[in-house]
Amino acid sequence: MTPEDTTISTDFIREAVKEDLASGRYNYVRTRLPPEPNGYLHIGHAKAFLIDYLVAKDFGGELNLRFDDTNPAKEETEFVEAIKEDAHWLGIEWGDREFYASDYFDDLYDWAVRLIKAGKAYVDDQTPEEVSRNRGTLTEPGVNSPYRERSVEENLNLLERMKNGEFPDGSRILRAKIDMASGNINLRDPAMYRIIHEPPHHRTGTTWCIYPMYDWSHGQNDSMEKITHSFCDVGYEAHRPLYEWFLEQLGEFMPRQIEFARLNLSYTVLSKRFLRRMVDEGLVSGWDDPRMPTLRGMRRRGYTPEAIGEFIEKIGIAKNYNMVDIALLEATVRSDLNIRAERRMVVLNPLKVVITNYPEGHTELLEAVNNPEDESAGTRQVPFSRELYIEREDFREDPPRKYFRLGPDREVRLRYGYFIKYEHHINDENGEVIEVHCTYDPETRGGYAPDGRRVKGTLHWVSAQHAVDAEVRLYDRLFTIENPLNSEEGKDFTDYINPDSLQILTECKAEPALTDVQPGYRCQFERRGYFCADIDSTADALVFNRTIALRDTWAKIRKGN
RNA sequence: AGGGGAGUGGUGCAAUGGCAGCACAGCAGUCUUUGGAACUGUUGAUCAUGGUUCGAAUCCGUGCUCCCCUGCCA
Numbered sequence: 205m206t207p208e209d210t211t212i213s214t215d216f217i218r219e220a221v222k223e224d225l226a227s228g229r230y231n232y233v234r235t236r237l238p239p240e241p242n243g244y245l246h247i248g249h250a251k252a253f254l255i256d257y258l259v260a261k262d263f264g265g266e267l268n269l270r271f272d273d274t275n276p277a278k279e280e281t282e283f284v285e286a287i288k289e290d291a292h293w294l295g296i297e298w299g300d301r302e303f304y305a306s307d308y309f310d311d312l313y314d315w316a317v318r319l320i321k322a323g324k325a326y327v328d329d330q331t332p333e334e335v336s337r338n339r340g341t342l343t344e345p346g347v348n349s350p351y352r353e354r355s356v357e358e359n360l361n362l363l364e365r366m367k368n369g370e371f372p373d374g375s376r377i378l379r380a381k382i383d384m385a386s387g388n389i390n391l392r393d394p395a396m397y398r399i400i401h402e403p404p405h406h407r408t409g410t411t412w413c414i415y416p417m418y419d420w421s422h423g424q425n426d427s428m429e430k431i432t433h434s435f436c437d438v439g440y441e442a443h444r445p446l447y448e449w450f451l452e453q454l455g456e457f458m459p460r461q462i463e464f465a466r467l468n469l470s471y472t473v474l475s476k477r478f479l480r481r482m483v484d485e486g487l488v489s490g491w492d493d494p495r496m497p498t499l500r501g502m503r504r505r506g507y508t509p510e511a512i513g514e515f516i517e518k519i520g521i522a523k524n525y526n527m528v529d530i531a532l533l534e535a536t537v538r539s540d541l542n543i544r545a546e547r548r549m550v551v552l553n554p555l556k557v558v559i560t561n562y563p564e565g566h567t568e569l570l571e572a573v574n575n576p577e578d579e580s581a582g583t584r585q586v587p588f589s590r591e592l593y594i595e596r597e598d599f600r601e602d603p604p605r606k607y608f609r610l611g612p613d614r615e616v617r618l619r620y621g622y623f624i625k626y627e628h629h630i631n632d633e634n635g636e637v638i639e640v641h642c643t644y645d646p647e648t649r650g651g652y653a654p655d656g657r658r659v660k661g662t663l664h665w666v667s668a669q670h671a672v673d674a675e676v677r678l679y680d681r682l683f684t685i686e687n688p689l690n691s692e693e694g695k696d697f698t699d700y701i702n703p704d705s706l707q708i709l710t711e712c713k714a715e716p717a718l719t720d721v722q723p724g725y726r727c728q729f730e731r732r733g734y735f736c737a738d739i740d741s742t743a744d745a746l747v748f749n750r751t752i753a754l755r756d757t758w759a760k761i762r763k764g765n
Numbered sequence: 766a767g768g769g770g771a772g773u774g775g776u777g778c779a780a781u782g783g784c785a786g787c788a789c790a791g792c793a794g795u796c797u798u799u800g801g802a803a804c805u806g807u808u809g810a811u812c813a814u815g816g817u818u819c820g821a822a823u824c825c826g827u828g829c830u831c832c833c834c835u836g837c838c839a
Contacts, residue, residue: 214779240839275838332837341835343766377837387768389835398837418839442769442834470776518788520778525832529776532789542802577802608800617798651798662798731799758800
């Protein structure tokens with residue numbers, strides 16, 4: 205595509221890039237994707253990643269993946285691999301353009317020396333507490349460090365010795381010399397290097413014991429890589445003057461930083477820190493718990509990368525604070541899976557049905573459509589016999605108004621099977637229905653009545669004799685309130701965890717076509733929702749996760765009554 | 766309070782001085798061998814106030830509300 209191409213969607217970021225190309229500020233586009241390898245990716249990262257990737261792609265540019273590994277205390281190789289895997293899964297490609305902030309430690313050090321020589325940086329011996337106290341407050345200016353006017357020679361010497369490991373952690377920092385009275389606190393002589401001896405860095409080992417701060421690394425790395433556009437969270441807006449100050453002082457290539465609003469999703473939290481807490485406190489089973497908004501969790505739950513991409517496109521890009529309704533995410537997967545997922549019949553809460561006029565010991569195969577939305581998906585054979593399972597909720601002794609399913613004196617259709625008519629039912633000693641006896645109409649094979657009579661309800665079913673046992677895990681929203689972080693006084697977000705966010709069903713009966721499915725297999729269970737075989741699933745013990753339930757009009761009617 | 770940013774239906778995003786539109790949610794209906802899907806119709810918004818203008822969501826003034834910033838985190 206060319207910059208003039210009007211088919212490029214017109215969010216304010218793409219508009220800005222287009223303008224930069226038109227004005228000649230840049231004559232190519234190169235973005236960067238800068239994860240810190242200190243945790244797993246969540247759907248909020250997916251938004252940022254996709255912006256970096258797709259903007260570059262739309263303008264025929266390049267994407268640099270660059271791990272922001274400037275703090276050895278928090279970062280691990282394990283996360284590097286996990287992030288790459290998740291990003292690939294999302295469909296993001298960066299070819300061999302894979303970099304690390306730590307690739308630039310030597311060059312960055314040289315740039316720091318240049319800044320000292322220009323009188324724009326100094327080594328400060330104040331304690332962390334003194335630095336903090338002297339920074340001032342939002343309304344009062346800070347006060348200059350007593351070490352601010354050291355000579356260039358002394359600063360050079362001290363920085364060198366910091367690098368050589370002569371000083372303990374926290375004893376000194378290198379600071380930019382800007383303005384302790386600035387209204388923008390980021391400009392009050394921000395720290396550039398701090399001393400960290402332990403632990404060793406995941407890539408550079410013990411080579412370094414001084415590490416750059418974000419502000420003294422990110423923009424410099426962008427510049428070194430000749431990044432044209434550096435997209436980030438609005439939280440970094442106040443850092444932009446600093447980003448530009450450093451590069452101006454150095455006279456180096458100037459990328460353009462553009463900020464956009466991070467994604468907030470209702471009924472969940474999108475913050476590495478809080479997600480980590482849930483994992484650490486055992487509130488969920490891990491980073492890949494299917495209830496987690498992490499990419500790994502969502503993948504395990506059965507979300508497709510296409511659905512996530514679609515969702516990100518739908519929510520758009522702006523600078524407003526936002527709280528996106530999770531219903532939009534749910535609607536998006538539903539619509540994605542509706543088109544691609546094959547249908548199967550699985551009874552979640554089985555109730556036995558005996559077809560009294562069906563020959564004992566007989567089995568026949570009935571043809572079922574795999575996907576009504578996709579003819580090329582073909583058909584399959586489903587075994588039918590005298591004893592079947594239907595959903596417990598599909599029979600009522602005393603059917604309420606507008607209930608279209610099985611009940612006394614009612615006739616319903618078994619999907620792709622026959623019409624069956626109620627005869628009688630059996631209760632156990634507790635009054636619980638344990639068996640329903642029906643007759644079938646042999647003329648309605650396949651579910652059509654030659655005499656044209658109609659039935660209100662169509663039920664899914666599984667032949668008892670041919671059923672495969674399965675465990676099914678039903679998931680619901682993780683939190684009971686829209687914004688768990690905006691909690692009442694004295695309450696923690698964990699106080700709002702939905703106690704019913706996981707329900708495990710162990711007596712489920714699946715049609716035999718599901719016997720051999722592998723973990724990751726996705727399909728729709730007719731009338732129930734979209735499901736995905738879990739990584740715990742084996743040939744001997746099938747386990748399915750519910751990705752999302754089908755839209756349920758009946759539930760709404762019931763609720764309204 | 767100092768600095769920075771943002772205010773459009775319930776939610777998210779458009780409209781770039783010229784008919785306030787799209788999606789999700791909601792409501793009503795059609796169709797239906799998934800109470801699914803599809804299709805049709807429909808309710809509902811420019812933070813307030815003053816100004817500029819033939820004309821303002823858009824430009825200007827004032828006020829209000831919300832978000833971010835006082836790590837040797839990113």
